[in-house]
Amino acid sequence: MRIGTVKESYIADAALFDTKVQRGWMFALLAGLLLLPFFTGQYASYLVCLVLINIVSTAGLNILTGFTGLVSLGQAAFMGVGAYTVALMEIKLGTPFLLNLLVAGGLAAVIGIVVGLPSLRVKGLYLAIATIAASVILHFVFANWTSVTGGVSGLSMPPASLFGFEFIQPDQVYWIIMPITVIMLFGAANLFRTRIGRAFIAIRDRDISAEVLGIRLLRYKLLSFAISSFYAGVAGGLWAYFFRVVTPESFPLTMSIFFLAAIIVGGMGSILGSVLGAVFMTMVPEVLKMMVGVLSPIWPDAVAVMSPVRIIVFGGLIIIFLIFEPDGLAEIWRNIRRFFHLWPFKT
């Protein structure tokens, strides 16, 4: 049972992690992240990096879709903008990677704002469809602006480097990806302790009355688009540093659906949900791969079925969670926590 959590100031009550136990777990988690690459192999590091990149992008989409209520199917395309930006800056200018990532996020944010512009006049489904248009158009640009993007064959880029050290292997790139992910997650959590986060939620819940409360709808919808695309752009930039080859097919529409699935499974309107959702959805194919490994001696076709089963699982998870647990894994987690906080008393 959780007791002894009296607060003496309003600031203490509004802290992100408001109990000692929570802070303890948080430090343990951060320490774990710092030590992780020393205890895992390359493949595990690879997976962890992939999870972290997906967390950044999922958190971004959750700000737009989960918190502001604007459904977007353009997240992968915005990631593409970030990835191409980083690749080009690294190839043509050789600027420091932090700057490149920042520019990647910024450019994606600008394009996000342009895509969000119809949001004043249209909403809901129309807006979702406008984001599909954006991904189709961006895909066209990636594939056909050959002089800049290298066309269908894409771009190959050098690794990130700092003082002559090159980040090549997954356990090296990890040191770029991990800190940025942690910082961006804290940023996202902070956002919802301020007037800006409150305005987003107000727009989601009842956008017309939000206006009467002094919230400028267009400005905040565009801001949400900008922040969300910024996260996508940075995630795309990290993606580029991780794989070092960027092609138009790297960011298909199905990837946007992947992120949508991640926020639904994790929990819309929850930062914790973004993390849980991204971890879960990234690990699903890995679990399937393991199952195929087990099954293939008995059932030789298992490998061939792997890819369609993955698609079915993605779609199926979207459906199952929306019907049975619309608040996602985050809600399941909260229920478990509540159980332990109240134990041995039950409600």
Next chain:
Amino acid sequence: MDWLFFSEIGLAGLGSGGLYALTGLALVLIYKATRVVNMAIGEILMLGAYVFMGFSAGLALPIWASIILAILVTGLVGGVVERAIIRPMLGESAISIFMITIGLGSVLIGVVEIIWGANPQRLIEFMPKDPIFILDAYLSPKVGYAFLIAAIVVGLFLIIFRTWRGGVALRATAGDQAAAYSMGINVPKVFSSVWVLTSMIAAGAGILVGSIGGISPDMGVYGLSVLVVVIVGGLDSLLGALIAGILVGLIETYAGAYLGGEFKMLATFMLLVVVLVIRPYGLFGTHEIERL
């Protein structure tokens, strides 16, 4: 300028526009009754084409029987889908159901790939092969007959929709589900019928589309162009779907012929962007008055 070529392209555009109009009609119908945009319409269309292939090539049934069976089976699937995953969402926000249909699309793609494989395939030829000439312009017979069939189905459908009293129930359901329910309209039944009917229409369109350009699990992308059609025409306008269907068909075909295949999708979606900016609720859509 080669006017003969120009008019031949135009004819081909009209032909594909007819199919867009037909599928768009199905999408508008679902929206009108349930306020849901069915993002899986392209995948249902694909499923219809594959089921047809299964009956005609796999089981070697006669063409006419395969067509009827494919349409019935797809309609059945539509009914099951409605009962299993749409009905539990009755009363939930349109956005949630929209996302459910996105999930449904993924599931259907995966299922088709498991049963029939991921490679593109061709359907058995069943339409007359004599070339069609309108004045001097050549029209591929497949496209021509597909257009004819689409036009007949659309015509029949409009007549039924105007005269059948179910049309009223449908519009009432669209306006306010709870109110329609309390007025004695069997809302779940309206939902089921709409899903069955539109899946059947999509299956028919799928067979036509597939017999022109072949089939593959990713032909659900066709659904994206249909989405553009209904947004351009106005989500709740049957007439809009017909006109926008033709318009999108023409624009896409002309872009493909004069600029190159990769410009097809771009042209379609540029049209969408222009319409969203100028007339957000489509050419014929109604703009609902918002209330506090």
Next chain:
Amino acid sequence: MQMSQVSEQEVSPTLHTEGREILGVQGLSLAFGGVKALSHVSFSVKEGSITSVIGPNGAGKTSLFNSISGFYTPNEGTVKFLGQTMNNVPAPDRAELGMARTFQNIALFKGMTVLDNIKLGRHAHMKTNPLDALLYFGRARREEAELRKEVEEKIIDFLEIDHIRNQSVAALSYGLQKRVELARALAMKPKILLLDEPVAGMNREETEDMARFILDVKEEWGVTVLMVEHDMGLVMDLSDHVVCINFGQVITEGLPHEVQSHPDVISAYLGSGDVAALRKKFKEGK
């Protein structure tokens, strides 16, 4: 220029004498297609008063409120607030100038706690920008702490809702939701408070609480109140000035007892001028 003068001059809490006009509605007309919701409505609200708008259902009261708060654009006429014409001022700017309102059918945000709902009211008066917010350092932290303190000490204590501050609004009773909505409106630093049926659907006890709060808002906070209400008892007890509208037009206005006994008002409510005849009808059981 004129506006800044008004805002500088703070209204003293004990001011009873109704002074200048704070809100003026002049010749306001509003039509939806062919339906005329309002035609040439004019009245004025004096600073520091409680003004009530009454009228039968469908008379146009809520349309009037929506036009004042900037949700509807009137076809004709003007709304003047603090001497400034509001015609081209969008709703969020009106809120920033000090116009706060509650809604007939409660417009709280279900996804937020009571505390966050109230804090939301201060939105327009805060300065935190996105970068501050992401870092939650310096200005964002300071502003949030100040707001929290003020909300806790002034608003939550005043409205006696401290026991529910961390609950989700969706779980609250109707009466409490109305109270939270009032709290949010107060957080907006209002100069005028527009209350749309503040006690509709409340029981006697809740109504009395709300009446007390409305009076305190006027007396202690010095906020002008304009309300739409059907509860005649409440209207007669609280109001300094009553405006009666029907079919989108002002029938009469004046002191509460004058309006109450005005024959046009009685006929607007009962549909016939002959009250005695009506009473007789009821008695006969028809």
